[in-house]
Amino acid sequence: MGPHNAQLYTVVFPIEEGKGGDRRLLLGLKKRGMGVGRWNGFGGKPEPGESLDACARRELEEECGLRTRRLQYVGVLLMSGTDCPDLTIFVYTARDLEGDVAESDEMRPRWFGEGEIPYDGCHPEARLWWPGMLGGERFVARFTFGRDGGVEHDIQPADDARLAELESLARP
Numbered sequence: 001m002g003p004h005n006a007q008l009y010t011v012v013f014p015i016e017e018g019k020g021g022d023r024r025l026l027l028g029l030k031k032r033g034m035g036v037g038r039w040n041g042f043g044g045k046p047e048p049g050e051s052l053d054a055c056a057r058r059e060l061e062e063e064c065g066l067r068t069r070r071l072q073y074v075g076v077l078l079m080s081g082t083d084c085p086d087l088t089i090f091v092y093t094a095r096d097l098e099g100d101v102a103e104s105d106e107m108r109p110r111w112f113g114e115g116e117i118p119y120d121g122c123h124p125e126a127r128l129w130w131p132g133m134l135g136g137e138r139f140v141a142r143f144t145f146g147r148d149g150g151v152e153h154d155i156q157p158a159d160d161a162r163l164a165e166l167e168s169l170a171r172p
């Protein structure tokens with residue numbers, strides 16, 4: 001299992017830090033396709049020849065209208081299950097945001113305070129790794145979905161070298 005023969009995706013979480021240290025997260029309610037009806041970051045599949053970083057920036061702007069001067073690659077999700085193809089999702093945070101938040105065909109965006117994240121309306125494993133991500137952790141997380149709807153997980157801290165290695169395995 002790994003990025004070699006999995007479907008590749010990016011997902012980007014725009015974050016705004018307030019003066020008092022409070023944080024807000026922009027999530028989008030997915031309006032169609034994969035993950036419809038759930039709150040998530042903004043992202044999708046890279047186009048042929050497109051870098052993951054470029055994909056993350058493009059999807060961010062297409063789906064919620066924002067650009068960023070500080071995109072950080074913070075983690076990788078390795079997802080597998082008996083009844084679905086393997087997915088490898090490259091996770092980014094976006095700060096120093098530019099532009100105006102705008103709804104798209106795909107996403108209805110909304111800001112949430114760190115304490116108001118609607119985990120019941122997100123992918124079920126989100127609550128396992130979003131708090132760490134918001135706290136600045138970098139990680140590799142494996143999720144294995146069972147037929148019974150359960151999910152096994154293994155979340156490990158990752159340094160630059162480990163993250164770069166996973167990114168290079170995914171490169172065409």
Ligand SMILES: CNc1ncnc2c1ncn2[C@@H]1O[C@H](COP(=O)(O)OP(=O)(O)OP(=O)(O)O)[C@@H](O)[C@H]1O
Binds near residue numbers: 010011035041042
């Ligand atoms: C199972 N747990 C999961 N947890 C967190 N995020 C998940 C996810 N499963 C899928 N995702 C994300 O959902 C989006 C789908 O993107 P999706 O709209 O299908 O891609 P893209 O825009 O390329 O599609 P079209 O080709 O336009 O249909 C994309 O951000 C991808 O990272």
